[in-house]
Amino acid sequence: MNELEITPSRTTMVGNMPVRRALPRRGHRTVGAWCFADHMGPAQVTKEHGLDIGPHPHTGLQTVTYLVDGEALHRDSLGNEQLIAPGQLNLMTAGLGVSHSEEATRRYEGSLQGIQLWIAQTERTRLLEAAFEHHGELPRIESSGAVATVLVGNFCGVTSPARLDSDLVGVEVRVSGSVNYPLRPDFEYALIALEGSLMANGHVIEPGHIGYLGVGHDEIDFESLEPSSLMVLGGVPLESEILMWWNFVARNRDEIDSAFQAWLDDDGRFGTVASTLARITVAPPFWHAPR
Numbered sequence: 578m579n580e581l582e583i584t585p586s587r588t589t590m591v592g593n594m595p596v597r598r599a600l601p602r603r604g605h606r607t608v609g610a611w612c613f614a615d616h617m618g619p620a621q622v623t624k625e626h627g628l629d630i631g632p633h634p635h636t637g638l639q640t641v642t643y644l645v646d647g648e649a650l651h652r653d654s655l656g657n658e659q660l661i662a663p664g665q666l667n668l669m670t671a672g673l674g675v676s677h678s679e680e681a682t683r684r685y686e687g688s689l690q691g692i693q694l695w696i697a698q699t700e701r702t703r704l705l706e707a708a709f710e711h712h713g714e715l716p717r718i719e720s721s722g723a724v725a726t727v728l729v730g731n732f733c734g735v736t737s738p739a740r741l742d743s744d745l746v747g748v749e750v751r752v753s754g755s756v757n758y759p760l761r762p763d764f765e766y767a768l769i770a771l772e773g774s775l776m777a778n779g780h781v782i783e784p785g786h787i788g789y790l791g792v793g794h795d796e797i798d799f800e801s802l803e804p805s806s807l808m809v810l811g812g813v814p815l816e817s818e819i820l821m822w823w824n825f826v827a828r829n830r831d832e833i834d835s836a837f838q839a840w841l842d843d844d845g846r847f848g849t850v851a852s853t854l855a856r857i858t859v860a861p862p863f864w865h866a867p868r
C-alpha cells in the first residue's frame with residue numbers, strides 16, 4: 578500500500594494576497610480532475626482593498642472558491658455580483674469562456690483566508706456555455722472529532738447541491754479530535770492543511786503542506802494536534818493529458834492560442850466584467866517567444 582506523500586506548497590502572490598500553491602505540483606500535476614489549488618492568506622484586507630484581482634478570463638475549468646475567514650466579492654461576465662462568506666461556495670464554470678474579478682467588499686475589513694481550486698472540465702462540457710452558482714449553505718457531517726462540509730460531490734453518503742460534471746469530491750474538514758472517514762479506493766486524494774497541525778494516517782500535516790494519497794485506500798484517520806482544518810480533494814485519476822497555461826485549461830496549444838488572442842482582442846468570447854479594476858493580461862505563451 579502506498580504511503581501518504583507530504584510535500585511543501587509553493588509561495589507566490591496573486592493580486593494583493595500571498596498564496597500557497599498546492600497544485601499543480603511536481604509529480605502530481607492533477608489529483609482527479611483537481612488541477613489547481615491556491616491557499617490564499619491569511620492577510621488583512623480593508624473595505625477598499627481585498628483580493629483586488631482584476632477581470633481575467635478562464636476556459637475549460639471550474640473555479641471553486643471557499644473562505645475560511647473574511648468576505649470577498651465575485652463579479653463575472655455573466656452579470657453575477659456575489660458576496661461570499663466562510664462556509665459558502667462559489668462555483669464558476671468557464672466552459673468555452675468567462676471572465677471574472679475578485680474584489681474588496683466595500684464593507685468588510687479584517688482577516689481574509691480561503692482557498693481557490695480549479696477543476697478541469699470534461700470533454701462533454703468544456704466547450705459549452707459558462708455558468709455560476711453560489712451556495713449559501715452546504716451539507717455537513719458532524720461526528721465527535723470533526724465536522725466535514727461537503728463542497729462538491731459525495732462524502733460519507735452526503736451529497737453537495739453543487740453542479741458536478743465528473744466523479745470527484747471536495748470537502749473541508751475541521752478536526753477537533755480523532756475521526757476516521759471512508760475513502761473511495763478508485764480515487765486519488767490531496768490533503769491541503771488550511772489551519773493548525775494535524776495527523777493524517779500518522780503523518781503530521783500543517784499549513785503550507787500538501788499530502789497526496791494514491792488510489793487503493795478505503796479509509797483515512799485524522800487526529801488534531803490543535804484546532805485544525807484541511808481540504809480533502811479526491812477523484813478518479815485523469816486519463817487524458819490536459820494542458821494548463823495561465824488561466825486556461827485546454828488540450829493543445831492551438832486552443833490556448835485562440836483563447837489568449839480572444840482575450841487580447843476583447844472580441845466578446847469572454848464577455849465584460851462590471852469592475853473598476855484593470856483587466857489583467859500576461860506575456861504570450863513561451864512557444865511564441867523569439868528565439
Ligand code: MN
Nearest residue numbers: 633635640677
Ligand atoms: Mn480566476
